[in-house]
Structures are given as structure tokens and as C-alpha cells.
Amino acid sequence: MKQKIRFGVIGTNVITEQFIKAASKCEAFELSAIYSRTKTRGEAFAKTYGVKHVFTDLEELLTSDVVDAMYIASPNALHADQAILCLNHKKHVLCEKPLASNIKEVEAMIEAAKANQVVLMEAMKTTLFPNFKVIKENLHKIGTVRRYFSSFCQYSSRYDAYKAGTVLNAFNKELSNGALVDIGVYTIAPMISLFGMPQEIKASAYLLESGVDGEGTVIFKYPHMQATVMYSKISNSYLPSEIQGEEGSLLMNKINQLDTVTIHYRNGSVEEIAIEQDEDNMIYEVQEFIDLILKDQKESQINSYQFSHDVMKVLDEVRRQIGLVYPADLKDMDKA
Incomplete structure (x- = not known):
């Protein structure tokens, strides 16, 4: 057994x-x-x-x-x-x-x-999905990568309660929450896994009265490409995420699901490369x-210590730029 x-x-x-x-x-x-x-x-x-x-x-x-x-x-x-x-x-x-x-x-x-x-x-x-491995294995087909774009904007069911005056966990700064760490991370983690750490970061966000970010946009600079991510818990987006190369573009329908992955080549041809994934992903x-x-x-x-460290380093820098400080940031871990 x-x-x-x-x-x-x-x-x-x-x-x-x-x-x-x-x-x-x-x-x-x-x-x-x-x-x-x-x-x-x-x-x-x-x-x-x-x-x-x-x-x-x-x-x-x-x-x-x-x-x-x-x-x-x-x-x-x-x-x-x-x-x-x-x-x-x-x-x-x-x-x-x-x-x-x-x-x-x-x-x-x-x-x-x-x-x-x-x-x-x-x-x-997402970085452990079979289709993320497929993306890595097929990325060379689109030639030199020039842009990574990812959008994950999903109107939170808890936002209605927030607007009615009840601050639930999703919008509670005391619990280290907000749009960036809840869903924005899904746009950033694959980028770091595929392309490593960016050279420069420029972030902007809309902060709610509770102190957390409701939505945000981040632009990243790499040596030979740029990356842009958008995320929101106060509006919806139906845009796919995309990796643009000189020979084609790789489209991902939902960055947190990756159940459809398609390459659109510059010559007009299209290749479906996704494989079937378990619905309980x-x-x-x-x-x-x-x-x-x-x-x-x-x-x-895959989800190594270094990977988690890199992702958190980026999240910290984004929060620094948008002025989002958690109570946890003021805590001394040596005394925790």
C-alpha cells in the first residue's frame, strides 16, 4: 500500500x-x-x-x-x-x-x-499547470519575445458588501489583503517564472478607503522586452493575456486557469497548443x-524558495510605489 x-x-x-x-x-x-x-x-x-x-x-x-x-x-x-x-x-x-x-x-x-x-x-x-509547461516548451516558436501582457480583472462578490459599508476580509488591510496580492499576483508570478526579475518597475493603483488597492497597473522593463499587467477586484475584464514575439503571439484565455493556449503566427496561421487539464486544477x-x-x-x-522570494520582492516594490503599507510590515519577525 x-x-x-x-x-x-x-x-x-x-x-x-x-x-x-x-x-x-x-x-x-x-x-x-x-x-x-x-x-x-x-x-x-x-x-x-x-x-x-x-x-x-x-x-x-x-x-x-x-x-x-x-x-x-x-x-x-x-x-x-x-x-x-x-x-x-x-x-x-x-x-x-x-x-x-x-x-x-x-x-x-x-x-x-x-x-x-x-x-x-x-x-x-498556475506555474504547476500542464499548460504552463506547454507554454514554456512552445515559447521559442514566437521568436524573440518583445512584450508580456497579462490582465486579471474580476469584480469581487465582496465589493458590493464593501460599498454597503461592510469591510470583509478581501478588502481588509489588517489581513494583508487587496487586489495585488489576491489576483494581481497571478499576472506577475508567470512573468517571473518565464522571464526572471525585471530591471525596472513602475506601478500605479487606486486605493480604497479601507486602505487596500482596488485595482492597479504595473509596467516592467526587461533588457529586450516590456511587460504590463493589469488587475482589479472592482471591475471585470475579458481580455486574454498575451506574450508577443517577433514571429507570433501566444494567447492565454485566463491567466489563472490556462485552459486555452493559442499561438497566432505572423503569417496568419493559428496553432492550438493547450492540452486537457483536470477541472480541479x-x-x-x-x-x-x-x-x-x-x-x-x-x-x-518550480515553486522554489527563490521563485517565491522573487515574487514577493516584486509585490513589496509595487506596494511601496502605490503607498500600501500593511500592519505586518511593521512587525518584528524576531519577536513573532
Whole structure:
């Protein structure tokens, strides 16, 4: 019988539900424990999935020896402290994107993972999609790349509540939220994975009264190309994302799904290069994470420490330019 990896989950939200649905397709996955701040919510969530271990004290969960790994889907401001606690208890950690609030938290998390010799991986799903690999393998077909453009603008269902006077998590600065880190990161992470770090960054954004960004635009300069990304939680866009080369352009219908990828060549011909992906597309990040544990490898070669560090470095610079400071930025990690 194949070895099972016993998972605990932090967070009883829609993202966690999607994670469990996808992870359940992985042979080595076993859901063993639920952590929730409220017992009632935790028990209700556990009942849905037939889980007997429910905790409202994270330390108690981590010392109970019922889990090997933890999936963290709590608010962004809690990621670092919770992940470091898990890592210090020798538990492998798969942490939702963004990995943390800022670069100093990311560095502290990486340090804890290395010190405890356990896996830490950011759950940036798109870079692990089969179609992202297809993009990498076919990028040469469009010749010298001159422009990367990505748009992810999705009107948030929580924005109506915000306009009515209720500030939910998605627009709460105390929780290190906002459009950039919620969906803007989906436009930036693939760019860094494909082309590395930019030479220059110029960012602008519209800040809401709650203090977070509702939408933004960032222009990046590379030695031989430019990149532009647009993101929003207060309006919709139906534009595809695109990589423009001298011999053609590669179009991606949805940067966070990548289920359609097409090359439009300069001579007028069109090539569909996408392959079929699992509809529960979080399966790829879960399988990557589980494989690392089973193979006793401490770091993903795709969603690597350096990759997460680079992405967060860019997010920090964008926030600096648009004037978005989180309470977490003022926290001393040495005293966390």
C-alpha cells in the first residue's frame, strides 16, 4: 500500500473546500485534521469530510501526532506565524499564495523550513499547470519575445458588501489583503517564472478607503522586452493575456486557469497548443507537494524558495510605489 501523507488544514473556507476536492484525487493524500478558530465551524467542516480530529488550538494539533503536513489557507497576515509554528513542529507546509505579507516574512519561513528539514512550498497553482509547461516548451516558436501582457480583472462578490459599508476580509488591510496580492499576483508570478526579475518597475493603483488597492497597473522593463499587467477586484475584464514575439503571439484565455493556449503566427496561421487539464486544477500543486515529501526532497524546482522570494520582492516594490503599507510590515519577525 502506498504511503499516505496525513494532512491538516488551516482555514474552513471555499479555497480549502476546493483544495480538499482536488487533493482527494491524489492517491497519497489523507485528510486527518481540521483547525478552526471556532469549534462549531470546525466540527461542521469535519463532518462534511468525515474527519474525526478537530482542533481550535494550533499548538495542540501540531503536538498531537495526527498530521504529517499542513495546508494553510488562512488570511495572508497569518501565513507566516502559522507556517513557522508548523515548520518548527517538523510539519511540511503547503501555504496559499501569497506566501506571506512581505519579504521578511518569506525569508523567516524559508529559514524555518531549512532549519527543520521539512518541505515549504507556495501554493501558486498556475506555474504547476500542464499548460504552463506547454507554454514554456512552445515559447521559442514566437521568436524573440518583445512584450508580456497579462490582465486579471474580476469584480469581487465582496465589493458590493464593501460599498454597503461592510469591510470583509478581501478588502481588509489588517489581513494583508487587496487586489495585488489576491489576483494581481497571478499576472506577475508567470512573468517571473518565464522571464526572471525585471530591471525596472513602475506601478500605479487606486486605493480604497479601507486602505487596500482596488485595482492597479504595473509596467516592467526587461533588457529586450516590456511587460504590463493589469488587475482589479472592482471591475471585470475579458481580455486574454498575451506574450508577443517577433514571429507570433501566444494567447492565454485566463491567466489563472490556462485552459486555452493559442499561438497566432505572423503569417496568419493559428496553432492550438493547450492540452486537457483536470477541472480541479489545484491537484497539480498538491501532487507536486506530496511528491517532494515522498521523495525526501525539501524544495520544489518550480515553486522554489527563490521563485517565491522573487515574487514577493516584486509585490513589496509595487506596494511601496502605490503607498500600501500593511500592519505586518511593521512587525518584528524576531519577536513573532
